[in-house]
Amino acid sequence: MSLDAEQVKKIAHLARLEINEADIPSYAGTLSNILELVDQMSAVNTDDVEPMAHPMDANQRLRADVVTENNQREKFQAIAPKTEDGLYLVPQVIE
Amino acid sequence: MYHNKTLAQLSAMLQAKEVSSVELTQYFLDRIKARDGEINSFISVTAEQALAQAKAADERLAAGTAEPLTGVPFAQKDIFCTEGVRSSCGSKMLDNFISPYDATVVTKLKAVGAVMLGKTNMDEFAMGSSNETSFYGSVKNPWDLKKVPGGSSGGSAAAVAARLAPAATGTDTGGSIRQPASLCNLTGLKPTYGRISRYGMIAFASSLDQAGPMARTAEDCALLMNAMAGFDEKDSTSIEKEVPDYTTDLNKSIKGLKIGLPKEFFGEGLDPEVAKTVEAAIQQYKDMGAEVVEISLPNSGLSVPVYYVVAPAECSSNLSRMDGVRFGHRCEEPKDLEDLYKRSRGEGFGEEVKRRILIGTYALSAGYYDAYYIKAQKLRRLISDDFKKAFEQVDVIMGPTSPNVAFNMGEKSDDPVSMYLSDIYTIAVNLAGLPGMSIPAGFAHDMPVGLQVIGNYFEESHLLNVAHAYQQQTDWHERCPAGFED
Numbered sequence: 001m002s003l004d005a006e007q008v009k010k011i012a013h014l015a016r017l018e019i020n021e022a023d024i025p026s027y028a029g030t031l032s033n034i035l036e037l038v039d040q041m042s043a044v045n046t047d048d049v050e051p052m053a054h055p056m057d058a059n060q061r062l063r064a065d066v067v068t069e070n071n072q073r074e075k076f077q078a079i080a081p082k083t084e085d086g087l088y089l090v091p092q093v094i095e
Numbered sequence: 096m097y098h099n100k101t102l103a104q105l106s107a108m109l110q111a112k113e114v115s116s117v118e119l120t121q122y123f124l125d126r127i128k129a130r131d132g133e134i135n136s137f138i139s140v141t142a143e144q145a146l147a148q149a150k151a152a153d154e155r156l157a158a159g160t161a162e163p164l165t166g167v168p169f170a171q172k173d174i175f176c177t178e179g180v181r182s183s184c185g186s187k188m189l190d191n192f193i194s195p196y197d198a199t200v201v202t203k204l205k206a207v208g209a210v211m212l213g214k215t216n217m218d219e220f221a222m223g224s225s226n227e228t229s230f231y232g233s234v235k236n237p238w239d240l241k242k243v244p245g246g247s248s249g250g251s252a253a254a255v256a257a258r259l260a261p262a263a264t265g266t267d268t269g270g271s272i273r274q275p276a277s278l279c280n281l282t283g284l285k286p287t288y289g290r291i292s293r294y295g296m297i298a299f300a301s302s303l304d305q306a307g308p309m310a311r312t313a314e315d316c317a318l319l320m321n322a323m324a325g326f327d328e329k330d331s332t333s334i335e336k337e338v339p340d341y342t343t344d345l346n347k348s349i350k351g352l353k354i355g356l357p358k359e360f361f362g363e364g365l366d367p368e369v370a371k372t373v374e375a376a377i378q379q380y381k382d383m384g385a386e387v388v389e390i391s392l393p394n395s396g397l398s399v400p401v402y403y404v405v406a407p408a409e410c411s412s413n414l415s416r417m418d419g420v421r422f423g424h425r426c427e428e429p430k431d432l433e434d435l436y437k438r439s440r441g442e443g444f445g446e447e448v449k450r451r452i453l454i455g456t457y458a459l460s461a462g463y464y465d466a467y468y469i470k471a472q473k474l475r476r477l478i479s480d481d482f483k484k485a486f487e488q489v490d491v492i493m494g495p496t497s498p499n500v501a502f503n504m505g506e507k508s509d510d511p512v513s514m515y516l517s518d519i520y521t522i523a524v525n526l527a528g529l530p531g532m533s534i535p536a537g538f539a540h541d542m543p544v545g546l547q548v549i550g551n552y553f554e555e556s557h558l559l560n561v562a563h564a565y566q567q568q569t570d571w572h573e574r575c576p577a578g579f580e581d
Contacts, residue, residue, distance in 0.1 A: 008453070015411060015456040016418070016433065017449060018441025027453065033512050034454055040400045041470050044477065051472035052479060054302060054332070055288040055528020056552070061331050075195050081425035088420050091431050 116166030165208030188443030198295025216250030245275030270521025277545025288528035289334035292327030360494030411455030
């Protein structure tokens, strides 16, 4: 499997990642090399194998639905790039 | 002097009041100031906080409420969130991130009174095997300043090897504790997945990441494990299992120990000089009464391909939280929300991180998910089953940690695939979730070689025992890089 420049641009858009136009060919090259390495996976038949998501096949632990954290909004927002009245600011989304 | 002492020795000196924690801390801070310019192993040195912690530790020592690590200085990998201190993860993205909370590992080490000297350099978001992807510049290997220290915990490895700190924390997703330990002549332990809390440890690949100790001896690793391990309800994958005293079994006899040697770990790609050194270490174990059996891990050859689907897929999800909105880097004058996301991330992440986000996004995208991610998870089970079968037959598995000794800076940085192959023997252990160590086993081409020892689930005590027994008979772990003895 190899990727061309158009595919790299599409993936970069999906990842919301800006890639300089000039660097796209080099990304296409290295990503194709990685996918070539990854393609070795097809050598083994895995039809009857159960996918493994957790090394010990443990399930996600659940807890009672109760409040466990105090509100620390001011503290957490102190490191945010832009806030106002307890809200995170981003460029206008709706006209 | 103090820098040539182990953690255990420094602990004993503190308890005996031969030295105070403030003196010891100041000594290491001075040493970092004088020598770190040569190796670039620290991103932040937290002198003021360290001295305050040392003062508090001295009070505990005087009051008789000290624990073994009280007052002992150590270095923290910059992947762990530390309240009030920059927690950069080696990235421009988090260069301005002053964490508002402590990781559980940090809380636990604070609770026993260990003194944090600073935060160590690392590959950006722990993605790398050479420490060349850090925003803060490459780390140099104290054994040869032209060579890499390994990665991603390369700053931790270099700092301990150069005696700038007696021990350090590390994290290991595909070999990031064991490979730098091997390349810098240290003892490093990656525990069983779930043994140490991942809370506050900046996530790379959540199903693989695990923290662990890096030090000069197995005994020191045991002391650190006692403080670091344990169930944490803040980490949903933390395992509820009692923590043993990891020092208890250190001196047990290893007579009759059954060692499995996977034939796949001694094949093509392994430097013959490294092979010779590892074989000599195994001979030493035989001389100490161990038995050696040849085993096979038939699917281990697929570990690297499987890893380069699983890890990037998980990293592309984890790193999506870095979007320029709540913390971290934000681009100037975004023209709309999409521009804010794209440019903040494009400017904040380095090349290797971008590559892995792209691979992961591709593998998880519509139409490719089954062919890549599900396929990789199926193979992950086969790789893991190979180990299960092997452990029915043997107590531990041994082999090289890395196929080569430390390589030259720049040698592999333009060729990601060749860089990825330097973790060929360590990655399978993360995929299976098993504990693994690297211990100093000698030298090849005048550079350190690590012996990897892999154990069954939750058998960290046994691994430490096996490593300690070897360190009672050999002195490789005591060797110090030339120029850093004084």
